[in-house]
Amino acid sequence: MIQRVHEHIITELQQNTRTDTIFIITAILLNLLSLGVNSGVASGSDKEATTWIVFVTFICLVLVVNMVVIIGLLRGKETRIKLINGLLKMYKDQGVDGYYDSSLLSNYSIRYNLFLVTVVFTGAVAIIVPTILLV
Numbered sequence: 001m002i003q004r005v006h007e008h009i010i011t012e013l014q015q016n017t018r019t020d021t022i023f024i025i026t027a028i029l030l031n032l033l034s035l036g037v038n039s040g041v042a043s044g045s046d047k048e049a050t051t052w053i054v055f056v057t058f059i060c061l062v063l064v065v066n067m068v069v070i071i072g073l074l075r076g077k078e079t080r081i082k083l084i085n086g087l088l089k090m091y092k093d094q095g096v097d098g099y100y101d102s103s104l105l106s107n108y109s110i111r112y113n114l115f116l117v118t119v120v121f122t123g124a125v126a127i128i129v130p131t132i133l134l135v
Helices: 002-043 049-094 104-134
Strands: none
Touching: 002 049, 002 104, 049 104
């Protein structure tokens, strides 16, 4: 039974990693795409209603997607910590806890924080730069 629980936790960790990767790539690509589109729209000579509609639509999209990604990454971080804590307890119960360094938890936490900073910063740039160009 322990082997099945171990496999299940490992599978959950792998799924967690895939989901987080998709979140991060999606947010960064969207932020860069929005930066390009809104910068192009903002630097155009005509400041008609259509320009503002496109501009505001992309800003809203960036805000919503980044918010979803940030919440998803925070939940992913919590999930990873819980799963690894479960593994550590299992390893301790089985007497093999010496093979897994528990300091990896803080490394994962730092990595998640770096991902969050990257997503937030690219999102901020995708909003700020076109706004400066438009005004």
